[in-house]
Amino acid sequence: MSVATEIIKCLGHIPMPKKPYKRPFHDKTWLHHLLYFKEVYDLIRDKDGEIVECGVGHGHSLYKLCMLSTYEGKGRKITAFDSFEGFPEPAAEDQCAKTAKKGQWKVATSVTIRQLILEEGKLDAAEVDSLVTFVPGFFENTMPLVKERPVAFLHLDVDLYESYKTTLTTFWPMIVKGGVVLFDEYNQFMDKWPGAVKAIDEVLGERAKDIQYNKAANRHFIVK
Template identity: 30%
Template sequence: MSPEMVQELEAQLKGGNVSLWEKGYYAFLRQSVLQEHQERFPLFSYDYSKRVVLYAWVSSNILGDGPIDFLEFGVFRGDSFLRWLALNKHPQSRFFGFDTFSGLPERWDAGRSEKGCFDAGGKFPEVSDPRASFVPGLFQDTLPPFAARFEPQGRLVLHLDADLYSSTLFVLMTMNRHIRPGTVLIFDEFIAEDEFAAFHHFCKACLRQWRILAARRDLHKVALEITV
């Protein structure tokens, strides 16, 4: 962080803008943490509409043709959910989609999205695949009973697209009992003060270690593997 940026942040902090200081801190922390993970991994260049590039690479090179338990947090209209159904055809794979289906439960500052944004009108994506099911409601209400009875049968894949720090951290902490070395985590918006911060705090609290499998070149969309 340049001296000019530090001075600007100090001025903003003195003026009462604590949120800007927090953003600067997590941006610096994210950069530092990612620099520690210098293992070689593929970097892709693509826009949002072509994010299947990352999914396809993970499916082909990491997961293979075996059964998976795919849990997506933040489904909206089901674009990525449907793509994963198409990528993995194993009959014993299971796909669970978690969402309020009525929009964000709180404002998402980094995405400049108000509470209620991404409202699917309470409707689930149209899916005929019997391997797929949806769990509507707040994660804080629906995930604890699900996690208590859930028994992984295939390799666990968590697709985290909840955007919010609060939602992402809650998912990770609640699913920690099922996360093992080899679990794959895919972050759709690995933004410093939200999904990254939640993941960083989760790893600190639960003594987790990880490696990057693949990512978009800006590292805002990443696939990780838990190693410890």
């Protein structure tokens, strides 16, 4: 079975965006990532709790989460955290051959991402605004304001040591039993994002040994 056929079989009526990347939407990497989200999302269908994403970037992962939540039909809400100003100042733990710099990854705004979801997801404005809450600001400022709530699906794509440490420390206690946390950067990117690995291991402690690897998507996740 081809990747495209498998995606269509698994996702059915979820609309494929016309141009999620500069490359075509049928690009295998994009499709593998979509299938990965679907497979992990299936683990929480019988769990209560919302979806949280920290690190929105261009909005491609958020688009997928919006589609999965919409067609699940349970009204599962999504909260999306991002500075929308690029990286904060990297820590010493983030130093590597390709050193991150403050302000990198200032690539989109909540307005442009909302528009992406509207246009490609075939949702109206009221649906999107009811489904997604954007929380702009650096994590050091927004995480202390987060109210306790059950979280079933947490997607972290925050790259840097302090960002991972702050977000995972905040949300790990809120993850429901059987809930999932997806890490966009872990061992597969050790040379590029060493601070991410260090922060995840520090916060999870002994539980870090339970992190699972999805080979097709080249991503890691953990079930609490």
